[in-house]
Amino acid sequence: MNTVMIDNRKNRIHPHKFTLWVGIGSILMMFAGLTSAYIVKRNMANWESFDLPSAFWYSTAVMAFSSVTLWMALKAFRERAMGKYRSLMLATLILGIVFVALQVVGFSELVQQGLALGRKSSVDFLYVIVGLHGAHVLGGVIVLIVMSLKAFNTKVRSYSSVPVELISTYWHFVGILWIYLLVFLVMIR
Template sequence: MEEKYAYIEGAEQPISMHPKKFALWLFIVTVVMIFASLTSAYIVRQAEGNWLEFELPDIFYYTTGIIVLSSITLHYAYYSATKDELSKVRLGMILTSVLGFAFLIGQWYSWIALIDRDVFFVGNPAGSFLYVFTGLHALHLVSGVIFLIIVLISSFRYKVHSKNLDTMEMCVTYWHFLGGLWIYLFMFLLLNH
């Protein structure tokens, strides 16, 4: 009889994940597939010719710095949440939200810079791809900023702390993913331009 209990106690626990986190990961995989197919199409279309070469707007360097800085401030907020330092959580979330808005404004100005260089959505495939890349990323970043604001509001309602980190962890995962995606797109454009 004791052997039976010893066997049950030694049983491995199944791997489990919060259903919302699982859904987030499925969404991230979907976004990766979309951008992988777009970057593949970019390379194939570039090889066909009729490709306008132009310099990327300098503001892309600034927006890249902004997105990296926003990941640092969000990680600061997350680390503070694990220590139950709620004022630091709020500060980190506010800074990250402001930087997220700054990134979106920077993307808008990058489109203005492209128009000033006579690069339009219609006309040349190189410009079209650039608008699609930045526009799709900005669309996903809008959803990320909304997620940041939701977590910020939750922090003011005392719902973000060391014993309740699921929503915060999902926000951090998604935001870091968006930052990594932008860095990938920017490096891809620099190397394939």
């Protein structure tokens, strides 16, 4: 009697991808809670409106461009165009660092406007929301550093695209999250 076995592994999500999606869901819930609290708290008497720093707008363009370079890096990796992959990973890393630097510049602009942490609830929420996003981006930059170092390491040859897919998914997520936060802050402040 012949038994037919069906391989279901193709329909399963990689465990690391599943873990990443659970993490993304948790991060989404955290930011949903923070932005909801922002909406509720803005009706307080001491709420102060503020102008978003221009550096936040520039950082948005940098983040969008870095998503494009990382998408191209993943495509190059899948095509085994390793030279192109290395240069695109390095470009994404540099753009990620520029994004973080522009966020620091943006916070400096806020302090120069007299909007220091601890003075007004509106500013505190801004610092918490944008600061938490910055922490998540910084985590992504650390992974980009590791991935770039691995890309340039000639001794290690790994042709699994899973790590590149993971950082790509995460990086696109923090980019989309940043655009959401920027639009939210523009519309609700």
